[in-house]
Amino acid sequence: MMEKSFGGIGRRTVLKAAGAAGLMAATGAWAAGSRKRYAVVGVGSRARMFTNAMTGKFRDTSEVVAICDRNAGRLARAVKLITETGASQPRGYGAADFDRMIRETRPQFVIVTTTDASHDDYIVRALEAGCDVITEKPMTTTAEKAQRILDAVKRTGRQVRVTFNYRYSPPRTQIKELLMSGEIGDVISVDFTWLLNTVHGADYFRRWHSDKAMSGGLMVHKSTHHFDLVNWWLGAQPETVHAFGSRQFYTPETARRMGLSGPHERCLTCPEKQKCNFYFDLAADPGLKALFLDNEKYDGYYRDQCVWRPEINIEDTMNVMVRYDNGAHLNYSLTAYDAWEGYHIAFNGTKGRIEHRIVESGGAAGAAKVQSGSENVSIRVIPLRGQPRDIEPIIGKGSHGGGDDVMLTEIFGDAPADKYKRASDERAGAWSALVGVAANKCFETGQTVRIADLVTGLTPPDRAPMPDRRAPVPMPVRVKIP
Ligand SMILES: NC(=O)c1ccc[n+]([C@@H]2O[C@H](COP(=O)([O-])OP(=O)(O)OC[C@H]3O[C@@H](n4cnc5c(N)ncnc54)[C@H](O)[C@@H]3O)[C@@H](O)[C@H]2O)c1
Structure with a gap:
């Protein structure tokens, strides 16, 4: 029998949770009002990274005051699990009670970890209610939704942070450092191939991600990470996009x-x-x-839908070309049925080339998760007409190549000023999501898409300084030209 709803979750769960919280308050385990107040909307898989951080390492500075989800069962479970940590006693609210949640629990920050297409609605409502927002990627899934967010930030003066954790993985920060140093000069072209295997890759075709209306397809849901990396690595804005996409394997x-x-x-x-x-x-x-x-x-949501269903409407084979406002070209591909998982990328500059590769999963079945060790990560600098130099990669610990931990410290802890400017706001969120949106448009029409035609008022984000593209370039060493 279903429990009677009380603030969006079962009453018995609330009473149990209140008991544990009362105990914590009596023992003085938290001091009311001294911590930053967070509400989380969407308490599925990803939310746990944030709630674990706030109830674990950052429990002295952060408090989960409320959580919200449209699934009453997941909501009740999350209230229980968070309360049992003794660090926070969140109140649970159903999706229809999001605005009431903010009024009643007065969070300073709302963390948005719902399905992708619903981010914009919660971001805008939270901003309007006077909160700052931390949202998972992709910031949103369509140009119209991106515009709503950009307009809401301007109107309210509040802040949005998009959690592009990939930027924080140490080898990717090393690449940023190399590009900033000017060692290969100005980057003129980038060749980027991302492979998803038949285990992790197939999972996108089982879940809500397989419905483009919910995820924007892999071009938005997944590639937003990759387009963001290139935007950030180059310190440039994507201008024009052309793409091909089809579904050929999961059919x-x-x-x-x-x-x-x-x-x-x-x-x-x-x-x-x-x-x-x-x-x-x-x-x-x-x-x-x-x-x-x-x-x-x-x-009624099934997490194990058949990967062969005809109604799947996302692509598994995608090729994209992007021209940047500094003249650089990107050649990108994403496939979701590969023999191994990971990526390789090459930057071709006026002074040389950087090649970087990470193998995340390998093996004949493409299943085994590879231990993240230096043998699976490579960084090589090849000067024009010079000797290649291999660079020892810094290997992070924990999820997403160690990126999650570094990012969480920046969000919830005390992190020093970041010379790489990895923190991303709504502008970075929009610049990357819109490349995927443009690619999706191109899949339909076959026409090249200009990002400037998708939204108005989108300005470049704050960037770490890159080498001056007008600076003199040394003549490469002389070699015998046959
Ligand atoms: N940065 C990363 O590496 C990373 C990794 C995984 C997921 N994500 C992102 O995190 C977000 C959540 O993904 P997930 O894997 O946790 O999905 P999930 O399906 O596990 O969880 C989503 C939760 O949101 C709830 N929900 C859905 N629509 C809602 C709505 N309109 N109102 C309230 N609740 C709603 C669902 O009931 C569910 O509990 C997605 O945007 C995803 O792209 C990011």
């Missing part, structure tokens, strides 16, 4: 060619689960079971 036809009778609804009830090596056992992972399977009754 009913591929299922049949692999010997299945065709697509089914989901893995849990699949009549061909023994035959399909893309079968995903949602019940086998206790964390995912508790988050999704046990809470299906509240919203």
Whole structure:
């Protein structure tokens, strides 16, 4: 039987949580009012990184005062788990009570970790209510939504931070350092290939991400990270985009060619689960079971939908060309059915080339997560007509190549001023999401898209200083030219 709703979550859960909180207050474990106040909207997988930080390492400076989710089961579970840490006693609210949550619990910051297409709505409402916002990537999924956010920031004078954690992974910061040093001169072209394997890559086709209306497709949901990296690495703004995209692997036809009778609804009830090596056992992972399977009754969302379904409308094969406002060209590709997972990128400059590669998962099945060690990360500088130089990569610890930890310290802790300017605001969020939006448009029309035609009033973000593109360039060493 469902519990009776009370502030969006079950009353029994609230009473239990209040008991634990009362104990913490009595023992003086937190001092009311001395910490920064946060509310979190969308308490699925990703939210835990933020709530764990606030109830763990940063519990003395941060308080989770409220959480909100449209799924009553996930909401109740998150209230319980956070309260059990003894660090915070959040109040739980359903999606319809978001504005009331802000009025009643007065957070200074709202952290947005809902599905991508709903970010803009919560960002704008939080800004209007006088809060600053920390939002997960992609900041948003369409040009219209990006415009709403840009306008709301101007209107309210509040701040938005987009958590581009990829920037913080130490080897990527090393690349930024090398580019800033001018060692390869001005970057004229970039060649960037990102591979998703048939384990992690396939997962996008099982979840809400497989619906473009919710995620913007991989061009927005996933590539926003990659376009942001290039925008930040180059310290330049994307100007013009041309792209091709299609879905060729995750299709009913591929299922049949692999010997299945065709697509089914989901893995849990699949009549061909023994035959399909893309079968995903949602019940086998206790964390995912508790988050999704046990809470299906509240919203009907299946976390294990068939990857071969005909209604999937996102691409698995994408090629994009971007011209930047400083003249640089980017050649980018993303595929989602690869034999290994990771990326390689090359920057071609007036003085040389940087090659950088990270293998995240490898193996014949493409399944095993590779230990992040220096053997899986490489950085090489090749001067024009000179000897290549391998650079020892700095290997981070923890999720997303160690980037998450560094970023969380900057958000919740005391981090020194950052010469790489990794913190991103709504402008960086828009510049990267709009490359994906432009690519999506191009998939439909075949026409080149100018970012300036998508939104108005978008200015360059604050950037770390890059080498002067008008500075003299040394003549490369003389070699015998046949
Ligand atoms: N930076 C990264 O590396 C990274 C990694 C994973 C996810 N993310 C981002 O984090 C966000 C969340 O992803 P996730 O993997 O946690 O998804 P998820 O499906 O695990 O969780 C989303 C949660 O939001 C709730 N929700 C959805 N729509 C809502 C609405 N309109 N109102 C209130 N609640 C709503 C769902 O019920 C669910 O609990 C996404 O934007 C995703 O792109 C970022």
